[in-house]
Amino acid sequence: MTVETKLPFNQEYIQAFSKDRNEPGWMATLRSKALEMADSLDMPKPDKTKISNWNFTDFQHSYKEAAKIASLDELPEELKAYFDKDASMENLYIQRNQTAAYNSLSQELQDKGVIFTDIFTAMNEHSELVEKYYMSDAVAVDQNRLTALHAALMNGGVFVYVPKNLQIEDPLQAIFWQEDTDSALLNHVLVVAEEGSSVTYVENYISHNDTEETVANLVTEVFAHDNAQVAYGAVDNFAAGTTTYVNRRGVAQRDAQINWALGQMNDGNTVSENITYLLGDNANSEAKAVSVGRGKQTQNFTSSIRQFGKETDAYILQRGVMKGGASTIFNAIGKIEHGATKSNSEQESRVLMLSEKSRGDANPILLIDEDDVTAGHAASVGRVDPLQMYYLMSRGLEQEEAERLVIHGFLAPVVSQIPIESVRKQLTQVIERKVY
Amino acid sequence: MSGSVLEVKNLHVSIEDKEILKGVDLTVKGGEFHAIMGPNGTGKSTLASAIMGHPKYEVTEGTITLDGEDVLEMEVDERARAGLFLAMQYPSEISGVTTSDFLRSAINAKREEGDEIPLMKFIKELDKDLDYLDIDQNMATRYLNEGFSGGEKKRNEILQLMQLKPDIAILDEIDSGLDIDALKVVSKGINKMRSDNFGCLIITHYQRLLNYITPDFVHVMMQGRVVKSGGPELAKRLEAEGYEWIKEELGIEDEETAEQNA
16 A cells, blocks of 8 residues: 555545434534545655555444443453552543443532543534534644544544633543454544643553554644643553554643653554644643564654743653664654743653664754743663663672663653553553563 | 682783783681772772672683682672672662662562562661661662762662672772761671671771771782781781882882772
8 A cells, every 4th residue: 555545435435434423514524624635645754764655544444333341340351450440440431442332430520510521422412612622723634644534534532621720630541442453543532621720631552453454543632721731641552463643732821731641652663743832821841752662663753842932841751662673763852933932942862772673763853943042952872781780780680680670760750650550550561561 | 507608719800901800819708807908900899890790800810609609600690699799889870760679679589489578578677777877768769879979879888788688798999988977887787797697808998997897807909919918907007007018028019000990
């Protein structure tokens, strides 16, 4: 499948799909226009990674209703590990393939006007609200061929809405479980935090298609209004057969904060862009991401924070461990626009190489169109320090155990930021599994 | 059970093809405290590093055995599990790994699988040793050596010594950079280890550490060899008279020792 080939989906198919989902008219129109555009738009062009022969467009999309989950007890152990058994798990969404299979939200939050539901229900019950934010100001339909394809074929996702001045203490958790090995996931996560509110949201993507090829085309849009705070955690764990494009964007208004902690643990080829716009004065964002590459996978991660408001503060932290024949590019882009006086942009990208055959690249980029600002960057690509190994082994730790400690320590600044303890533990285990 | 025996015979060690140790003989037994003294650049730290297995040092001749077992055939971690410990002059900083997590892993590395130290017991013993060494409790949760002051690093090395309870410990300039209070605390920790099952090799540039830790044997190293051995009185004489008299007595001439700052 090459870029020139026509997409295997037509208007008729898309309209029927939209009708089956009982979507509002605006969504049907948006899908239709997106499909029209998709054919003529370019593929994304991740810096230094060639994706022209990756399959992003040939996949199964037909919808099969999956069984609902009546009780969490019936889930496989692997999934249960993602929950905090001690916590009440009141705010949980589980998507099984493309079906909203389980959804709970505490009565208290429901009463206060919080919305936490699958994207299709949200479009029906809160059509205007979703329409206002959906693929307009954060991720544009026509950003590239894959965002257009996403808009045309979106088949899952969740909507989070936090009313004005409401602080939600307990995290909201979403699990996107690709139980079937063959169907593509075009998932859309929309988070809206109204003025003065705060929320922590954590998501997990899980699949098992080690050999069957499929596609994940994911879009996240986060809106933090004046003085709102959003902490967004994610563990992406698609199996080797999935080719992933993930586009996560945030828009922060005055005094708002969006913090990202992304565990990018896919085993397949992946292009990830995480871009945050600090539009309002005094807005701030931390974008932290961690990745382990193994096997023959090729990955490209871009973290970018664009600062428009005055006195905004941005911090990008990327950590990667490469083994086997994995190849990964980390781009960190801090951009301070003209007029964003007294802003600060900091970034740090570090890659640890565990094998001779793996490739890692960290590209620090600062683009500054304003004089009265501060900025700093650090980047390194290196191997495990033999003196650290000597020190740890001199206390009796075997080489593998010593290396394990060094790697966990190296990734800790990002892993420790994942908001839910069980997810943090799960991420640690996934790291362990990938490294050894 | 009586203590272990570390035996170094005719040890020659090179770093980057330059010979630093030129035939060192030394035996340390459980229950004995040995001090190795000598001017800078005579190979004292090289001896310590070679015994532990530092990757940069190459043993070209001679043997090191622990209770008859060939230490040179062992990997660094095997040496540690066999009962050796080196308190390092420049401990590495391990970011993201807390001192307590590291210590627990190290303690468990010596124990059989399934016989790991119970968490509560570990915490209790760690707290006790932290108190004994006058170390702030929060060191346990700080990343290993990261951002530690020189004195904190030295105390942490002794903390590890007390926690890991080796058979034979080598302390490489554990006194360097310590003020007098810290020196006293560190010495207190080392003295607490004294038993028939614990042997110690103390490498120091200054006699002052030996005011707090009384060695049973004192050795003087020069130009890559142990040139003179004696009891605690030898250290006192070195303190009073320096090293010149030994050179005269043994007919040692200055050569290129000053540049061998190993």
